[in-house]
Amino acid sequence: MSEEKTGPLERYLKVMEVVAASHDGLSLTEIVNLTGFPKPTVHRLTKSLIEAKALSAQDKRQKTFRIGERMWRLLQLGMDKNTVANYAQLVCDDLSDRIQETSYIVRLYHNQVRSVARSAPDQGHRLHVLPGSELPFHAAASAKAILAYQDEETIARLLVTPLEALTPFTKTKISDVRKEWEDVKKNGYAVCDREIDESVMAYACPVLFENTGVLYAVGVTGPRNRISKYPENYWIKEIKAAADQFASILNQKPS
Structure with missing residues (x-):
């Protein structure tokens, strides 16, 4: 999926969607591959989603992303x-x-x-x-x-x-x-x-x-x-x- 063809909200939702579909969590590289977004874009999106508690990271290095408290509540x-x-x-x-x-x-x-x-x-x-x-x-x-x-x-x-x-x-x-x-x-x-x-x-x-x-x-x-x-x-x-x-x-x- 090309970044140019998607709006900001669609990009956030796409990242949340692919992470929610994974039971074991996803790495930054895996999110890049699944969304087709550039790595810098995914890094920025995941950082914002973590701050909003829509995603969580397994450790301080943020190697593995999972759905966060706010997203879980929505679900x-x-x-x-x-x-x-x-x-x-x-x-x-x-x-x-x-x-x-x-x-x-x-x-x-x-x-x-x-x-x-x-x-x-x-x-x-x-x-x-x-x-x-x-x-x-x-x-x-x-x-x-x-x-x-x-x-x-x-x-x-x-x-x-x-x-x-x-x-x-x-x-x-x-x-x-x-x-x-x-x-x-x-x-x-x-x-x-x-x-x-x-x-x-x-x-x-x-x-x-x-x-x-x-x-x-x-x-x-x-x-x-x-x-x-x-x-x-x-x-x-x-x-x-x-x-x-x-x-x-x-x-x-x-x-």
């Missing part, structure tokens, strides 16, 4: 919602079968975190996690697992004060919420202990993708007297396995 946000919900339901059903408690998957939309799937065994606790229900950013374990990984601009848009005290255990100070987010990033999971309902407890793990942001989380909830009978690691091990399973599915279905 994920553009996925058919019914397809996502169907895959999420499969993961939730599998998780609930193993642990015999309610499991759910939530997603970050523009200004809210909403559940996309839920599976509850006969004795499962059904409160707060009906499909489509909105979860409070400062209290729900799954919302915490997502918000902890967002940039400051997103956080400023979503975390609106004053924070509602849903129970006496709800954190209503921004400093306390932010401290908990640091713990989420350090430990890899979030907890909601009587913060939405005084009888309910929940754990959640973010759905992590390499070099990308977090849009989804997997959670487990139930009566506190039942959830607290098992150590945290019992729940986190199962939830993390489900989150990894869901990430693997979405990695294979980018569109």
Whole structure:
């Protein structure tokens, strides 16, 4: 493809297109060969795309290019919602079968975190996690697992004060919420202990993708007297396995 025959936007899109089509990433030379653009042009385009987080580079020398956080978000946000919900339901059903408690998957939309799937065994606790229900950013374990990984601009848009005290255990100070987010990033999971309902407890793990942001989380909830009978690691091990399973599915279905 001749550079003279393409506009600036077309050149950027072409580079992103060939990189997105590669599962193992592409070198600068490979992008040159696939696009037909001159090497200096590809160097300039990839540099700009990295700055915009549309592409990422494996190392400081920028030898291997992959899709970046911003491009990944566009791909994920553009996925058919019914397809996502169907895959999420499969993961939730599998998780609930193993642990015999309610499991759910939530997603970050523009200004809210909403559940996309839920599976509850006969004795499962059904409160707060009906499909489509909105979860409070400062209290729900799954919302915490997502918000902890967002940039400051997103956080400023979503975390609106004053924070509602849903129970006496709800954190209503921004400093306390932010401290908990640091713990989420350090430990890899979030907890909601009587913060939405005084009888309910929940754990959640973010759905992590390499070099990308977090849009989804997997959670487990139930009566506190039942959830607290098992150590945290019992729940986190199962939830993390489900989150990894869901990430693997979405990695294979980018569109």
